[in-house]
């Protein structure tokens with residue numbers, strides 16, 4: 001297991017390097033420079049700024065400088081908020097995003113599991129079809145449409161919840177629902193399939209033949225085994241969640257990382273774009289590793305194979 | 309002898325898109341205390357459905373018990389509530405299944421899987437149940453039960469898994485054990501060992517066994533009585549001797565002919581021609597008639613009743629009617645019956661290895 005994780009960490013580092021380089025060069029393809037949208041600045045001032053931030057150097061030199069600094073843990077400073085380091089800015093912005101992400105993941109997972117379990121246990125009944133209609137809607141309607149509709153009806157028409165901003169729990173409800181919808185739908189469909197698969201297994205008959213109650217059979221033998229493979233879709237799920245927050249934070253004006261990311265693309269604030277991208281990448285790479293390790297822990301068949 | 313289970317006129321059907329599959333069509337059988345009854349028949353003849361009906365495990369939908377009684381301890385299992393059935397399953401009547409590779413939960417230790425029944429039926433504490441589980445593993449011949457108890461199924465070989473399955477089934481000292489083809493998925497040496505184990509345990513615990521198989525060869529080794537099943541009905545029933553030395557139903561002849569026998573290994577096997585009927589639309593008359601070389605006109609029109617040959621021996625074939633022509637089983641099968649007589653007592657030796 002230790003060797004396995006060691007190998008994985010090395011490949012994670014390589015992945016990270018590739019992502020860092022790719023982002024760097026892709027960013028250089030963005031039209032415009034960081035300072036051409038500040039009308040107040042004169043040509044010479046802009047030149048001065050370019051000089052200061054090393055933007056006049058040839059791109060390969062900039063790349064080497066960037067990567068060297070990166071390894072020192074230095075992500076540079078924002079071009080737009082003079083002097084403030086990227087790490088500080090990410091630090092400030094991480095709170096709302098993390099909160100929204102976790103809350104959506106939690107809610108989405110709980111409801112997804114419930115819907116999937118109900119659908120499978122009531123296979124081919126009204127409840128099954130109902131759950132799956134909800135699931136298909138949840139997957140096919142984009143989160144920004146859900147967000148927009150909620151803002152209009154719940155927020156404006158009925159005035160039940162605040163339309164935007166981030167000032168307390170009630171401000172988190174609509175964004176959470178918007179993001180959690182897709183999570184719920186994906187998990188519900190996956191769980192239903194897994195449940196039906198497990199319910200047809202011989203060992204379920206064995207469990208019934210022991211005289212266990214149907215509840216015990218469902219909880220101890222079915223749900224447990226059906227939910228193990230859910231871990232495998234948690235990786236892609238977290239990605240979907242992160243991209244989801246990008247849009248949703250924008251729509252609800254939430255001072256999170258996603259909102260900052262989008263606005264820094266608008267202003268060509270290279271260090272911020274780089275920093276946030278790298279931050280999201282690390283998060284994703286780590287999630288995938290955790291998912292794999294977790295899978296090995298939960299499923300005894302893999303645990304043994306990994307331990308050898 | 310005391311009848312501990314009696315199945316009367318059992319009908320089980322499955323409602324499918326293709327229509328009603330009449331899987332079991334009027335089965336009558338009984339089980340005596342301490343005996344082993346073998347139910348033999350080709351695949352699809354309704355053996356598993358019959359045993360699942362006894363356990364109350366027919367999946368509904370699509371299946372249902374249409375008619376009949378399953379009498380056990382003065383009660384009719386066919387009419388019991390799910391809750392009552394749950395208290396009988398695993399404690400009074402247990403079942404072991406065909407494939408030990410799939411009949412254990414892969415994510416639960418074998419110990420826990422044995423303990424579940426003990427905790428539910430005998431209200432043992434976790435520690436008590438665990439030490440009982442270790443005893444049971446020892447009883448079914450698993451070495452190092454203390455460490456094995458906390459291992460997972462994938463750490464066991466097929467034969468060892470089947471022993472675990474047997475331990476689960478016997479955990480609460482059931483009065484009846486239904487073994488549905490428990491050795492079919494295992495190789496020959498392991499098969500013999502599992503049969504040996506079942507016989508041993510039966511002797512120790514006095515369990516009555518319903519042993520389901522499509523292999524008559526296994527029957528000689530384990531059963532006291534045999535019920536031959538075809539297309540959802542029992543077509544012949546008798547003691548092992550009666551079925552092997554004096555079979556009356558042409559289907560039983562067919563089974564005997566297609567059974568690989570040890571002394572006559574040179575000789576070719578005689579497969580029964582044709583295939584079992586479609587149970588959504590079973591033929592009128594004797595369901596075996598289309599495959600029966602001795603079929604008479606009446607076989608296509610009227611279902612044969614059970615004719616009595618002795619107090620223990622019955623067969624449902626018109627050949628036993630007084631007006632029917634006398635027919636003898638084919639020569640090859642007669643020769644085999646003789647061969648069987650000499651080989652039967654030595655087929656399995658004390659240590660469970662097969663001769664031959």
Ligand SMILES: Nc1ncnc2c1ncn2[C@@H]1O[C@H](COP(=O)(O)OP(=O)(O)O)[C@@H](O)[C@H]1O
Pocket residue numbers: 322324329331349350351352353354355356357358367370371587
């Ligand atoms: N769940 C089910 N749905 C539909 N038909 C079934 C089902 N289970 C069993 N059957 C049918 O019942 C008949 C008897 O099956 P079974 O008892 O399993 O035979 P076997 O003697 O091989 O154990 C078969 O024709 C099979 O197709």
Ligand SMILES: [Mg+2]
Pocket residue numbers: 355356357488489
């Ligand atoms: Mg079967």
